[in-house]
Amino acid sequence: MIAIIDYGVGNLKSIENALRFxxxxxxxxxxxxxxxxxxxxxxxxxxxxxxxxxMRKMKEYQFDSALREEVKKGKYLLGICLGMQMLAxxxxxxxxxxxxxxxxxxxxxxxxxxxxxRVPHIGWNEVHLLRDDxxxxxxxxxxxxxxxxxxxxxxxxxxxxxGVTEYVVEFPSLLNQGNIYGVQFHxxxxxxxxxxxxxxxxxx
Amino acid sequence: xxxxxxxxxxxxxxxxxHAINSFNRWAVDEMVILNxxxxxxxxxxxxxxxxxxxxxxxxxxxxGGWINDLEYGRTLLLNGxxxxxxxxxxxxxxxxxxxxxxxxxxxxIVVSVDSRLNETGEEVVAIDRGRQMTNMRTVExxxxxxxxxxxxxxxxxxxxxxxxxxYNISLIRSITEAVSIPxxxxxxxxxxxxxxxxxxxxxxxxxxxxxxxHYTEQSIKxxxxxxxxxxxxxxxx
Numbered sequence: 231m232i233a234i235i236d237y238g239v240g241n242l243k244s245i246e247n248a249l250r251f252x253x254x255x256x257x258x259x260x261x262x263x264x265x266x267x268x269x270x271x272x273x274x275x276x277x278x279x280x281x282x283x284x285m286r287k288m289k290e291y292q293f294d295s296a297l298r299e300e301v302k303k304g305k306y307l308l309g310i311c312l313g314m315q316m317l318a319x320x321x322x323x324x325x326x327x328x329x330x331x332x333x334x335x336x337x338x339x340x341x342x343x344x345x346x347x348r349v350p351h352i353g354w355n356e357v358h359l360l361r362d363d364x365x366x367x368x369x370x371x372x373x374x375x376x377x378x379x380x381x382x383x384x385x386x387x388x389x390x391x392x393g394v395t396e397y398v399v400e401f402p403s404l405l406n407q408g409n410i411y412g413v414q415f416h417x418x419x420x421x422x423x424x425x426x427x428x429x430x431x432x433x434x
Numbered sequence: 435x436x437x438x439x440x441x442x443x444x445x446x447x448x449x450x451x452h453a454i455n456s457f458n459r460w461a462v463d464e465m466v467i468l469n470x471x472x473x474x475x476x477x478x479x480x481x482x483x484x485x486x487x488x489x490x491x492x493x494x495x496x497x498g499g500w501i502n503d504l505e506y507g508r509t510l511l512l513n514g515x516x517x518x519x520x521x522x523x524x525x526x527x528x529x530x531x532x533x534x535x536x537x538x539x540x541x542x543i544v545v546s547v548d549s550r551l552n553e554t555g556e557e558v559v560a561i562d563r564g565r566q567m568t569n570m571r572t573v574e575x576x577x578x579x580x581x582x583x584x585x586x587x588x589x590x591x592x593x594x595x596x597x598x599x600x601y602n603i604s605l606i607r608s609i610t611e612a613v614s615i616p617x618x619x620x621x622x623x624x625x626x627x628x629x630x631x632x633x634x635x636x637x638x639x640x641x642x643x644x645x646x647x648h649y650t651e652q653s654i655k656x657x658x659x660x661x662x663x664x665x666x667x668x669x670x671x
Contacts, residue, residue, distance in 0.1 A: 241515070243485075243511075243513065244495075247492075250489070251489075251492070278538065278539045278542060279538055280536070283536075312539075348615065348639060350540065350541050350616070352541065352616045352639070352640075353463075353640065354668075374670065376464075376494055416516075418492065419493055419494045419516060420492070420493075421458070421461065421492050421493055
């Protein structure tokens with residue numbers, strides 16, 4: 231059983247479609263009620279849009295505390311795109327905002343490092359894997375995934391960085407701390423490599 | 435649907451799912467699906483089609499046509515769209531771009547711009563599926579769309595659509611030089627070389643085509659092989 235957290239923003243159907251495709255018999259629910267998270271051994275935190283708005287919604291639905299609780303129990307969590315960024319300590323997207331603080335780090339804008347680059351970073355880009363993990367079974371280093379984001383996760387502890395991508399700067403595109411995973415790209419929209427990763431998550 | 439200068443000449447597939455399945459197998463990088471109906475009567479049918487397509491589409495899927503309110507945008511996103519493509523409505527109500535961007539994020543908003551050369555030799559915006567010319571210079575509208583929160587621009591040229599001569603390079607380059615968000619080139623592709631010209635000469639960030647991909651088996655793989663062979667940075671096959 232996998233819960234996809236629904237806090238009112240984001241395209242959840244893509245993730246649900248991908249889960250159904252890799253595992254047709256898997257029970258997948260889009261969960262709106264934070265209390266119900268208890269019932270699921272695995273959780274996906276999706277996300278698009280602005281950080282502060284998403285975090286506000288997470289708190290409004292009381293997903294922030296519920297998620298911390300469940301993660302503490304050792305449940306697997308996968309944060310996708312903004313869902314990964316929300317795992318950080320804080321973000322500097324339009325001001326300074328607190329994140330879930332599940333993986334230590336800060337979220338900054340690309341333009342802070344270079345003026346003359348196109349932002350958002352949109353398109354397919356390579357992910358270079360730094361170590362082995364069960365989430366990466368059958369996925370070669372340098373495989374390409376689909377990205378669309380203007381901010382990136384600056385992780386203070388390189389031990390948590392599972393994969394990196396280069397767009398002007400080299401940034402962590404795949405994070406892992408214990409049972410918590412975060413991916414900056416969209417595995418549900420990255421064809422074979424992405425579907426493989428989702429299948430690996432299902433099988434963790 | 436096949437088109438020349440935005441006039442529909444013939445229907446390629448009556449059920450788009452066949453095309454989608456093939457494109458997926460042929461390693462397409464991203465898809466744009468537009469409801470190009472003459473009026474709003476098929477909005478619900480389009481949602482159903484999108485929903486069905488999305489269950490088999492594991493690349494980004496942008497959807498558009500007749501998005502005139504936030505709710506319909508949300509409906510498309512709930513039915514499998516990853517991005518919303520808007521064109522006529524935001525031209526008349528520019529604040530609509532910001533409304534959508536604030537709700538769904540800039541990355542979700544693709545502003546589609548149809549351009550046409552006017553009598554005085556200027557590229558100006560055409561709206562309503564190309565049926566109505568405006569006085570707004572295309573470059574000016576592109577800049578405005580960016581400032582209002584567009585995440586990407588999808589630039590088509592009415593004069594080049596279906597003409598098989600390649601992209602309107604000068605038009606597209608004028609836009610890529612004016613904005614700092616990604617620009618997708620569209621309209622006029624008949625050879626793989628035209629795609630490369632979109633990147634090299636027009637400086638587009640992504641190249642799109644419609645008619646040509648329906649003509650041959652494995653079309654997208656062939657196109658990408660060509661682009662990789664000439665040294666361009668595309669997703670490997």
